[in-house]
Amino acid sequence: MNQLWIITRVTFLEAARRKILWTAMLAAAAFLALFGTGMHYQTKDLLTSRDIPPVLRYQILLTMLQVGLYAIDMLAVVMTVLTSVDTISGEIASSTIHAMATKPIARWQLLLGKWLGFAAMIAAYIALTFGGVIAVGYFIGGVVPHGALQGALLVYLECLVLLTTTFFFGTWFSTLTNGVIVLGLHGLAFIGGWLEQIGSVTKSPRLVMVGILSSVIMPSEGIWRRASYVMQSAIGRSLDFSPFTTRSAPSVTMVAYAATYLLVVLALALYRFQHRDL
Amino acid sequence: MLLGLVQPTGGDAKILGCPYSSVEVRRKVGFLPEDFRFYDWLTASELLDLHGRLSGLTAGELKVRVPAYLELVGLSAQRDLRLRGFSKGMLQRIGLAQALIHEPELIFLDEPTSGLDPMGRHLVRDIIRQQRARGATVFLNSHLLSEVEITCDTVVFIKQGEVIATRDLHSSPEGEIHIAIRVGPVAPETVAGLSQWASSVQLAHNRITLSTKSMDALPEILRHLVGAHVDVYEFTPQRLSLEDSFLNIMGEDPSS
Numbered sequence: 001m002n003q004l005w006i007i008t009r010v011t012f013l014e015a016a017r018r019k020i021l022w023t024a025m026l027a028a029a030a031f032l033a034l035f036g037t038g039m040h041y042q043t044k045d046l047l048t049s050r051d052i053p054p055v056l057r058y059q060i061l062l063t064m065l066q067v068g069l070y071a072i073d074m075l076a077v078v079m080t081v082l083t084s085v086d087t088i089s090g091e092i093a094s095s096t097i098h099a100m101a102t103k104p105i106a107r108w109q110l111l112l113g114k115w116l117g118f119a120a121m122i123a124a125y126i127a128l129t130f131g132g133v134i135a136v137g138y139f140i141g142g143v144v145p146h147g148a149l150q151g152a153l154l155v156y157l158e159c160l161v162l163l164t165t166t167f168f169f170g171t172w173f174s175t176l177t178n179g180v181i182v183l184g185l186h187g188l189a190f191i192g193g194w195l196e197q198i199g200s201v202t203k204s205p206r207l208v209m210v211g212i213l214s215s216v217i218m219p220s221e222g223i224w225r226r227a228s229y230v231m232q233s234a235i236g237r238s239l240d241f242s243p244f245t246t247r248s249a250p251s252v253t254m255v256a257y258a259a260t261y262l263l264v265v266l267a268l269a270l271y272r273f274q275h276r277d278l
Numbered sequence: 279m280l281l282g283l284v285q286p287t288g289g290d291a292k293i294l295g296c297p298y299s300s301v302e303v304r305r306k307v308g309f310l311p312e313d314f315r316f317y318d319w320l321t322a323s324e325l326l327d328l329h330g331r332l333s334g335l336t337a338g339e340l341k342v343r344v345p346a347y348l349e350l351v352g353l354s355a356q357r358d359l360r361l362r363g364f365s366k367g368m369l370q371r372i373g374l375a376q377a378l379i380h381e382p383e384l385i386f387l388d389e390p391t392s393g394l395d396p397m398g399r400h401l402v403r404d405i406i407r408q409q410r411a412r413g414a415t416v417f418l419n420s421h422l423l424s425e426v427e428i429t430c431d432t433v434v435f436i437k438q439g440e441v442i443a444t445r446d447l448h449s450s451p452e453g454e455i456h457i458a459i460r461v462g463p464v465a466p467e468t469v470a471g472l473s474q475w476a477s478s479v480q481l482a483h484n485r486i487t488l489s490t491k492s493m494d495a496l497p498e499i500l501r502h503l504v505g506a507h508v509d510v511y512e513f514t515p516q517r518l519s520l521e522d523s524f525l526n527i528m529g530e531d532p533s534s
Contacts, residue, residue, distance in 0.1 A: 006331050010317070017319045098311040099376065102281040103332040104304040277284045 003105040004113045011117025015083060021121055024079045028129040031075065032136060035068045039140045058143060065137040065145055066228065072129045073155050073224050077186065079125060080159040081166055084118050085179045088170030088273070097278050107274045115167055115266065122159045126152060147230040154227035154255065158220045161262050162186060165218070168269040171276060189214050189221035197225075215250060219258035222250040281309055281386065294384060305334050308377035312388035312419070314369060318362035322353050322372050325361060326379055333380035347375040352401060366393035374405065385409060385416045391425055403429050427520040435527050443527045447520070455493065456516045459486040462509030468502070475499050 015021045042064060046057045088111070091097040101110060130152045137143050145151065162182060169178040192214020199207025215222035229249035279286055280298050296303035316325055326344045335343065348354045351371035361369065370393045377385060387406070391399045406416050406429050420426050426433055427447065435443040457476070461484055469486060472479045475495040476488035490496070496515055503510055 003332060006328070010328060014317065014319060094315050095311060095313040096315040096317065098283060099309070099314065099316060099329070099373070100332070101283060102304060102307070102309045102311075103329065104301050104334060105332055106301050107282075275285065 004109045004116070007100075007105070007110055007113025008116040008120065011087070011114045012120050015117070015121045020083050021125070024075070024083070024125060025128065028072070028075055028125070028132065031071060032129070032132045035071070035133065036136045036140055039064060039068075039136055043141045061137070061141040061143045062145065062232075065133065065141065065143055066231065068133040068136065069130065069145070069151065069155075069231065070224075070228070072126075072133050073158070073227070075129065076122065076126055076155060076159050077162060077220070080118075080122055080162050081179065081182050081186070083121070084163055084166045085170065085182070086175045087114055087118070088167060089173060089175045089178050092278055093174060101278050108270050111167065111171075111270055111273045115163065118163055119160060122163065123156060126156050126159065130155065145231040151227040151231040154223050154230070157255070157258060157262070158223040158227070161218075161220050161223065161258055161265075164262050164265045164269065165220075168265045168272070171269050171272040185218040186220050189218040192217075193221040193225055215254060216257070219254065219261050222254050223258050226250045226255055281307065305380065306383040308380065308382035308385040310370075310373045310377040310385075310387045310390055312392070314373040316361055316369070316373065316376070318364075319360060321358050321360050322348060322364075323357040325372060326375055329376040330379045333382075335380055343379050347379045350378075350405065351375045367395060367398050370394055371398065371401075374402065378405070378409065381412070381414075383414055385414055386419070387416060388419045389421070390418065391420070391422060399425065423520040423524055433520065435524065437528065443523075445520075445523060454489045454491055455496075456487070456489050457496070457499065458512070458514045458516070459488075459499075459503070459510060460484060460512035461486060461503065462511070464503075464508045465506070468506040468508060471502060471506075472499060475502075 039061070043061065046052060046060065049057075052060075091100075097110075101107065130148075134145065134148050137145070165185065166178060166182045169181050172178075173181065192211045194211075195207050195214070196211020199205070199209075199211060226249055280291060280293055281304070282299060282301075291298040293300075293303050294306055317328075320328065323344050326347055327340055330340045330343060345354065345357070348357050351374055353368065353371055353375070356364070356368065361372065364372065370390065374387070374390060377387065390406075391402050394402060403425075406418065409416050410431075418426060418430055430447055433445045433447055434441055435445075464481065464484075464486070466481075469479060469481045472486070472488055475498050476490040479486065479488040488499075490499070493515075500510065500513060
């Protein structure tokens with residue numbers, strides 16, 4: 001077990017040392033500054049406007065908060081894929097893995113240790129950025145989303161699904177191919193999610209089915225829509241239809257499916273890594 | 279394959295009495311890959327610390343061995359520099375240190391001197407000798423046959439994955455020894471008398487050339503000439519070099 005933690009620690013250290021984590025944090029900080037400025041002026045303008053009733057003011061600020069959380073979700077997804085896309089395939093291609101894999105460490109420990117290192121890094125990233133947006137909403141706009149913790153955990157699950165898929169394809173393909181496949185799958189899920197939402201508005205069950213099928217192939221975007229749904233207010237759920245909010249929310253079963261998907265893909269990645277030549 | 283990097287298509291193998299796939303046996307094995315790459319964002323001492331930990335060394339052992347092995351490969355001054363600034367030779371030295379830090383019983387070195395200058399090669403030769411003196415077995419894989427000749431006890435020629443010849447370089451040297459002797463005037467019967475120890479005896483322009491299979495024949499040949507009152511100005515035995523052996527063996531192989 002000790003070997004596993006050595007790899008986890010070195011993977012986390014790598015992210016910090018190679019400035020991956022700090023660059024991502026810097027980008028998130030720039031976003032938070034922009035978002036905070038926007039939230040500040042929006043709050044000020046809403047307070048001076050006498051035409052807008054308080055309930056609607058609250059709803060506008062809450063929707064704005066959803067926009068912020070949506071942006072953080074996208075940043076977290078991109079950071080997850082870009083930072084981990086090279087870790088398996090790149091080390092195999094460059095032979096860096098040779099010196100590590102010939103040490104007294106099982107292959108599964110090597111892969112799982114790396115996975116845990118990235119999972120820890122993503123957890124830190126989401127905690128800080130998600131927390132940052134919620135802090136901006138609370139201290140500047142005076143609004144707090146419903147189910148913020150549940151939403152953050154769902155975004156974390158979404159990133160872990162993408163991380164695991166990136167690891168799985170990394171045991172098969174080169175870095176570039178891996179990146180194209182994973183981002184392609186996420187894009188497919190994204191479009192599928194939109195079709196499902198449109199189908200929900202236009203009452204088209206076949207369109208909704210296409211969306212559900214895309215979530216079965218890649219559940220990442222579906223988890224975000226669930227996160228978005230649990231963080232919306234009751235008014236928002238009945239009114240909103242935008243990329244940042246959810247009209248047709250995936251069920252809890254979908255979340256359970258995503259968690260199972262993650263475990264199965266991780267098991268397949270471990271199996272493949274165990275049996276392939278390095 | 280023995281180190282678990284490549285899956286075998288069939289058969290079985292053991293290392294130090296354990297199945298080749300055993301993870302635990304790798305605590306007793308060191309490896310320097312030919313295409314050596316390490317995490318270049320680590321410093322030299324951090325790399326040794328990482329590989330030492332992976333090999334099962336305790337914090338106390340690492341405290342002693344990391345500086346000792348940096349010293350051994352001549353990188354003490356660069357201990358806190360990141361590997362991305364290292365030359366190929368320096369990387370090869372730190373690679374050697376990571377292969378040895380856990381003091382393995384069996385060491386695989388794949389072309390360990392290919393990126394080194396003469397000083398570096400000398401250092402690696404000394405380190406290999408130290409490891410041998412410690413009781414470790416070192417497998418040196420190299421195409422630099424002069425390096426192998428200086429360093430190794432036994433040489434194995436492998437072609438297309440199969441062992442086609444083995445030579446013991448020290449205890450029982452094999453192959454013919456060619457001798458060139460520059461002499462003064464010499465009687466033909468004295469030259470003919472050399473045939474009892476050697477073959478292919480020839481005399482031309484005060485120069486006798488002959489071949490023998492045994493080192494023991496050398497003093498006998500010299501004694502024979504001096505006993506016949508022949509002036510000997512030069513006596514040069516030349517063993518077939520490893521490179522010549524290599525060429526001969528590969529030539530002998532019907533599949534070549």
